[in-house]
Amino acid sequence: MVFGDGPDGGREATFNGLTRYPSEDNPWNGYIVIQAKFRQKPQNSQEDGEWALKQLKSELEDFANPKKRRRQPDYYIFATNVVLTPVQDKGTKDKAYDIFQEFKDSVPLKGYDIWDYDKIRAFLDNFEDIRRANAVFITSGDVLSQIIDFIEPRKELFADQYTNPEDIEVLVQKVRSHFDKTIQNECETLCTFNLLYSPMQGNLSQIYVQTKLNESQQFSSEEFSQERRLWEEVVRKNPKLMVLGKPGAGKTTLLQYIAVHCDEVDFQSKLIPVFISLKTLAENAKSAAEISLIRYIRKKYCRSHVSKQELEVLLDNGRLLFLLDGLDEVTEDKVRDVSKEIHRLVDEYSDNRFIVSCRKEHQAYKFKAFGNFTLCKVADFEQLQIEEFIKNLFTESNDSTQLSKITLASDLIKKLKLPENQRIRELADTPLLLHLICLIFQERGDLPAKKVEIYKEGIDLLLEKWNQFNDRVQVNMAEFRKALRRIAIITFEDSKSSFEEEEILPYIENCSSKLSEIEVLSGLLVKKTWKTYTFSHQTFQEYLMAEELVNSQQGWRKLLIHVTEPRWHEVFIIAVEMLPNTDSFLRLFKQKFNNLINDYNNHWWSDESLNDRVGLENKQNLLSKKDYSDAYLIQKLLIQVHQKICNIKDYYT
Template sequence: MTDYNLAGLSTRSFEQLIQAIALKVVSSGVVVFGDGPDGGREATFNGLTHYPSEGNPWNGYIVIQAKFRQKPQNPQEDGEWALKQLKSELKDFANPIKGRRLPDYYIFATNVVLTPVQDKGSKDKAYDIFEEFKDSVPLKGYDIWDYDKIRGFLDNFEDIRRAYGFITPGDVLAKISDFIEPRKDLFADKYTNPEDIEVLVQKVRSHFHKTIQNECENLCTFNLLYYHMPGNLSQIYVQTTLNESQPFSSEEFSPERKLWEEVVVKNPKLMVLGKPGAGKTTLLQYIAVHCDDINFKPQPIPVFISLKTLAENAKSADEISLISYIRKKYCRRHVSEQELKILLDNGRLLFLLDGLDEVIEEKIKAVVREIHQLVDEYGDNRFILSCRKEYQAYKSRLFGNFNLCKVAEFEQLQIDNFIKNWFAGSNDGTQLSKEILANNLTHKLKLEENKRIRELADTPLLLHLICLIFIERGDLPTKKVKIFKKGIDILLEKWNQFNDRAYLDVYELKKTLRKIAAITFEQGISSFEEDEIFPLIKTNICRLSDIEFVSGILRKKNWQTYSFSHQIFQEYLAAEELVYSELIYSNLFTHITDKRWREVFLLAFSLIQQADEYLWIMKEKIDLLLNPEKELYIFLNWVYEKSLNITLNSVKARLFYISLYVDFFIDTDINKLSEFEIEE
């Protein structure tokens, strides 16, 4: 048999190779590889086959699992690795909690050599493992496709062999020769040693730098006072502290605060969690801009990617590709595909992937799978993801090799520094007057009468809006929703103050923004073209392009596309629209099981003066989905009754019970409610 360099494949291409063989020898109806419930990759078929022979065919549910070892060592170590993979998969099938469908037949495919020495070889040990699980995973038949068996398939199937020509020495030489001949000058003595790699890193970093600066240096959510403030990240940024997750737990975080740099440097794969406005995006932007100053070894090249934008730019989930997005956004004509591949292979990129929670439901699985494939194929690079803590996508097993941390709430010193930087960044007034304003706000926040608003000032976004309101009105709001309401009202008034074209009615302008927010949030998008959105909102207001509406609420992404600068602005304005237009009945309650609507729910209930009627309607909607005899129904009914019988601090307490009611229901799998018991 011919020798084939299977180790030269990637994980993905090996899976595709096994799939191609399965389509030939098992059935043309084999379903392509996909992410299983536990992150495993498998191909499946259900029905009559012509395998292993026409006289003795398999007939039933078949699972073909591919396990690729990127750097085979020696037969003994490779065999032990393969046996461990096989045993782990069978354990998963045997575990009833996993809920995986048991196969009738099973094929284990791997690129490593399994030795056939009787009783001692890894192949016999693999058969022993099948016997070990015969009671918990009762298979009618099984087979092992190791390196030797795959070689036999490739010898027989010329079309597959040619399709995967890079594993046959003759074809690979011919293809390389054909490819290099017209490009001799490009490949002459380039990137053959570490020094050459460093030269490439510096070259690519310089080309990426402009894109990073444009994307990350200006904080659009801080650039709200037009001539007042440049919105420069480096000028206003306050050092973030992080709480690391406790060992063996994704729910509990250490009370110890650590500077972000310490956590980021020691964790090559990190998930940054936090509540809305906590500063997750700002942290990733700061890392992108100041990457050269961080003690990474070796120094990586940062690429900042908004996952929401990545998903929105793809017409379908199948088109989502991080590498293609990087080529288009960062490389352009300056960095070749070959150079990018060299950097990826050498682990010299830092992927800053922002806003996992902002990806719409229809595309989240594709985005998670794409990140997992990127980490799987180029695991030597660094990865930092951000996600709201309330969003559950980060708990996927596909992120099992990511360490978790949480953005810590601002402490008093951070609040003081933020206020100082904020007013110092303003170009309005003398240095002395700016210091006086900063000191006055700092003093007022510490007064007992402002305790509630001080408790809200624990995130950069809310603290920023507090500064904005204070510099304009000289007072402090008392509730979170009032911060958003007053802040947005000030922004719109400011637009009129500095607009020299036409005066616009602030009320009408805000109505327009509310409609845009509600429509786009319902559609699961943050970006839109005005030609698409204006026919839907049916307004007489001037077009966005005419008034050059680029503020802290909306920002212009290109010559005709706009977006909300922060998801919390979109959520708040959408909540206002649902409440004030009384669409809360028809729109809000239809999304009661959608986790993406959680913040809109809570903001809407905060805006409603008398929430009892809406809470009752919400309860009726939920009751239709529950079995009254089950304990979940009893529990939620208790929560509802508690919310109606609050006598002290009623608004705050009632909102607590409403949020408990919503959270408990949203985090429950609606398809399993009829089987739910509290003791589980």
């Protein structure tokens, strides 16, 4: 229902019922009010923002006033044509959300949103039909609309204009100019936590240490050369590359860096990089039929700036560099479909370049779809790389003088070389753990001894900084940590890497805090979209989940249920390292192992299974040798387990 001018009760429009907003997976269902505040002559962002805040507060005060007799909404959208500044805590956008918090008791909303100038502009970029329907309200809109109507039926003819190399180069430059903004927003910000509350924004290029790779041997994809090559050399030589590595090795960071610095590689022709999180691709698809990389690129990168036909021309001429991140993070029910989609794309547009990243212990990279990919793994940091990373990281932080930063970096480098810190030095060969080591050392001046202690102390520090820097709301850290553990285990068990704020609100009720503040100040969570969050590193989710399982009464039994599932392997290893005594765990593990053998054996000897494999005529002969076959099967299973251990022992020892 739409309302006109006049005393409309704080409503521009209302909707009552089930919607598809903010997403089909988490729809609003109830009485929704949309209120618009339009400023005819905007002044400047600060003055306009303060004006909008007063308007919002006035409207909520009227809803809270029983004398006004306004029907309170379940959901509320505040729309305005002015710019709300994004500065953390001090910006008018954060202040607007704070106003909603002020009225959370007097106007108890199930959900709310703010559509400011930037958000409305983004909506119009994505919804061409609405943009064009309202083109008449813009002075030049009529002309532009007519041009679009003229061009639309002739788009197919445009491909004919790209018949020589010069035309293709012009198209590449045009598309790069549109794609680069998305690439910068997606990749230039280092995907990590804050270092002692120093924001890590836009500093990937400053902190990044050049990655080295070990290529697979010519005659064995499972054996890797001892020679370490710079990523640029390996990427240039291999048009289809699978980058493997252990957790925190820097696989995502490498793909982000390649996306931003693609021009540094001496390819035969200029390429257009597209960075795609495969877990996001899979999460946005409700079924296998909806998993489409091209459709995803058109929506995320092209929008209305690059036509379908122009994208097709670039694909046909092999001018795209696909950077497909996190195959191992795709849920088990979709990973095969995602792999098939990559295979289809490689098969159809084989002249383009493809780089896929995956954890080495995950088996998805062995799918047939990647049979023609060259395997390589991210090499551990060498001493010079460790030192460079430490210097870059401390120099980039802004919490002390330049001299003290240099001294601090030098002290940590010396400390890591001491014999008593040999174990912690060995853990510093991955960027994630080295980053946590820097964080702990800068705060405490000392080093932990075990990997699991690095995670624990690093998370402890990130949470401690909350109360140190948040002068508005102090958080109960014990309750907050408990909430994070519950969020980690619930999302992980549901095979979800992200979650809506409403889903986990019950778990943070005792924390006296908004999820957006938790994201900004702890760095453990990051915001993906409006009201949608994810753990900043999958390792944090795995650690917190392991911590929850170890501290719960039935946690080990739950963990052992999933012991054969690749996605749970890292959780399993972290949990074992937390144990002060492994006796009871080993007894449970032995029991689980015996059950696996019995289940395997019972299935192998079942009538149906035997009939399928050997036929009725040979069944009696096999049954007469069952005692021998039992021993054979157990031996075979143990051999398989041994092979699995051999594949992972280099990482876990």
